[in-house]
């Protein structure tokens with residue numbers, strides 16, 4: 288482990304995530320609904336083009352409007368989550384080449400978690416973007432490093448995780464969506480790249496994360512029995528813990 292690298296990574300994760308609150312706000316809409324074009328808090332429309340998406344800090348210069356979520360999803364929470372996630376990756380991976388390959392996934396993971404917490408959805412374009420930043424660098428690493436076995440293991444892990452979550456998703460009344468299935472399969476890819484212990488830890492951890500969170504929310508009356516809780520943030524946190532544990 289190298290402290291400067293951990294600090295740099297953490298700064299990058301926090302800084303990159305600071306640009307995302309407006310993106311999360313605009314994308315946290317029900318299935319089939321276009322991204323928000325205006326702030327629901329003050330009615331101000333977002334500018335057209337990139338300027339309407341990129342803003343450091345809260346989603347609107349006026350008073351931030353947040354859809355009720357049982358856990359914080361505001362700009363500070365996103366920056367903290369990005370900084371912490373990147374620091375943990377750097378701590379776990381040190382200076383090996385897998386670290387730069389996985390760091391771009393941090394802001395996207397934060398964004399996915401924020402959107403899922405707000406609207407219980409993992410939009411396909413975001414999961415696709417995560418796949419686009421995670422898979423190609425790892426494929427390249429394996430091929431350049433002459434380790435095709437790691438690639439085969441990553442693909443096998445993704446297939447196994449996808450199949451396992453798909454079976455659960457097809458059971459009635461379990462609250463697992465197909466977005467969760469796709470995300471679980473995708474997250475198993477880098478875990479498989481690192482090794483089977485990472486896959487095992489990364490697949491078990493989400494349920495260890497979500498259990499206590501659900502109990503805490505029930506006890507503090509932030510959620511009631513039957514309240515739908517998103518699985519995406521737990522899948523992402525669990526994958527991170529899998530990397531750290533491996």
Ligand SMILES: [Zn+2]
Pocket residue numbers: 326327328329330331347348349350351352
């Ligand atoms: Zn506003």
